[in-house]
Amino acid sequence: MSEAGLALLFFGCVCGALMLGFPVAFTLAGVSLLFALVGEAAGFFDPAFLQALPNRLYGTMINETLIAVPLFVFMGVTLERSRIAESLLDTMAAAFGQLRGGLAFSVLAVGVLMAASTGIVGATVVTMGLLSLPSMLRARYDPRVATGTICAAGTLGQIIPPSIVLVILGDVVSNAYQQAQLNLGTFSPKTVSVGELFVGAIIPGMLLVGGYFIYLVGTAVLRPEWMPAPEDTGFDRPGIGQIFSALVAPLALIVAVLGSIMLGVATPTEAAAVGASGALLLALLQGQLTFMRLRDVMQTTVHVTSMVFLILIGASVFSLVFRGIGGEEVVHELLTGLPGGQVGALLAVMALLFVLGFVLDFIEITFVVVPIVGPVLLAMGVDPIWLGILIAINLQTSFLTPPFGFALFYLRGVAPKTISTRAIYRGVVPFIVIQLTVLGVIAAWPALVTWLPAQVYGG
């Protein structure tokens, strides 16, 4: 069998095995090892490639960039468990709920502010769905508008900094960038940092939020019956003090975290620790920090962190075997052989990621696929920060796209039966149009991504 055939067979086996539903981390590692075993017996795999494994594992343990992951998880879980997110939504709904479309804007704002989610698309959408869908339906919102807004706002947090997937993507793209330069013979490679990716995500994130906002305002004006102002929101109008503690405090926290990274005074890891401490303090001040809840936060942090890093370990085994059977050269030849050069290769990768987004979550795709295709694209001269942001928005769009999008599945799971699946599919269409527009705009003008990091970090 040719190398291309083998690589395809291997990739197919892994994808097929993943569909069975056994945990991703062990499936990746297990199938790769079984494939390597067969390959060794049949003479197409040299086991020497796997000797690097212990050192890879150790490298994962001492990876300094990724230390930000548990800290951001800690912060996000604290905000969520201490009901800071919930009271933010309630207060905003009470403050703006009287306005036409007020609830939808509240959902959007909470989606943006609660960006420090756990990095799992399902979890965020489920939380948002449980929190806000009932109130929107009670206020007689059109189910399409309600579900569309929740799906879009729930996935938006993935790509608005500070987010865990951007930390992971930053680390992976940075490694790919160094490898690309080494392959080209540059032995003092330039680097990209997670901070640069955070800063690069700001303008695209604002474009997306702006797009959503314009759509919601337009709907509120043109189709007032779709998002009516309720006579009674069921909330008392909050006092200034209430608004302050519910809105300003978490907002200040997010701004402090992002600001310190942008100003270059803190690394993402340091900012994450400050954010986590701030979240604890906030929970304490609001009387929400009980011993049980703290324990719950810590244990959830262990769960999420171990889950993320075990996928990384599984992905390292996969990549060693993939390299061992010559898969990297196959991908390299395939991508550089496409018509249209850089643009053609980029389009092909984006299409692949979009399709993979139907079955795999952000973390798996970032750890498994980006290290393979990233170095090739970057060696062709694609800007690393731009690439990272394109991948992020592309995947977010994929998670929204019917009929397979993750976000839709999970919202379906928590939405009442009276809402048809069709309504959910219809509801996200305007948001997908916005996503694709922003993706196109950013693809056409890379400066929208690269300009701000260059200002902050001095190019």
Next chain:
Amino acid sequence: MKHLLALNEWIGRAVAWLTLAMVLVTLTIVVARYGFSIGSIAVQESVTYLHGIVFMLGAAYALRHDQHVRVDIFYREFTKRRKAWVDFLGVLFLLLPTCAYILLVSTDYVAAAWQVREGSREAGGLPLVYLLKTLIPITALLVAFEGILIAVARARFILTGRRA
């Protein structure tokens, strides 16, 4: 016996406290650097160690609580029986071989680190790299142990129809 079977539960709950330690130690580092311009490589490295301990020793704990993500587009529609089969066969053919392999290849690696009592490459760093590396085989053992418990529980369910 009951306590032994819950081994990973105890380890996980203990390790959970280290996440709080990570937050507080890193916060201290930030305050010390920007407030007092002092820094310590050993303290810096201790956060890395804590991080490594958390996710390595937490791996089996997360497995115990079924917190490792699955691709569940088909799995979630499966009957309980079929899910039990997936888990049983998955442990047998994917999880256990992975743990066995990691155990196998990491033995020499860790032994070499112990032989020289490998420490930090940085001056003033922690001299405990050999202990950190030892987490690799320990994690493989703990995950394998939890995997076997899961396989036994699923096998019992498949055979008797009773949830363990």
